[in-house]
Amino acid sequence: MLDHSSMKTKSANSSTENSTGESQRFTRAQRLRSGRDFERVYARKLRAGNEHLLIFADRSPTQTTRIGLSVSRKNGNSVIRHRIRRLLKEAFRLAQHDIPEGIDMILIPRPGSNSTVLDYQKALVSLSRKLTRRIASD
Template identity: 50%
Template sequence: MKQFGFPNTKRIRSQQDFSTIYSARQRAGDQCLLLFAVRNELNQTRLGVSVSRKNGNAIKRARKKRLIREAFRLIQHQLPKGLDLIAIPRPTVEADLKQYQSSLKRLSQKLNRRLEQKQSG
């Protein structure tokens, strides 16, 4: 069960890390999520979550954060390695765990391909 944990080493918390990821301007989105990504020097993918007030009151925002973190925790081994991700949920959609999982997987793979092309090109 330890392999599915979500320790602090896999979380993005500092404002400096968030700014670095946003400034890289690599993003992809779908109906559930907007995902920003940048390469890190680690051998693991880390996640940060940002939920604006457009998503509702504090209870609704906290629920979206929990769902996104849980989706990441369950599929973290299927995601590309060495990425820092920021997930922003769309305010108009009430997605469930499965939708967040598929969005995270699809968008992170898309961004990983983009970053590889950028690196080699």
């Protein structure tokens, strides 16, 4: 006889952990929430971008990597903007273990790029590494 409760638990765990057992959740501690944090990151004026994404970055006072999202009306109506936010959060969730620790980033999607989660994920990893090297050289 099959035990369905163990199957549910296994599938729930597999969606939140990667192959090495590390959590892939996007927690509240990984979000930039205060206006003061956004102002600090923008004031640093350290940025990098490509055709999918523009990222502003600064050192994180909490030693964890955190993101904030800024999706403007140039990207489309409310439904489209919220879809882009979901894609960016998912890209960060999937790539968080490939991103260097200890930086705060503000992610700004490029208007009209029609990017996928994979596009955002690749951009996030490469641009965050570039920004981390710049932060370390300061």
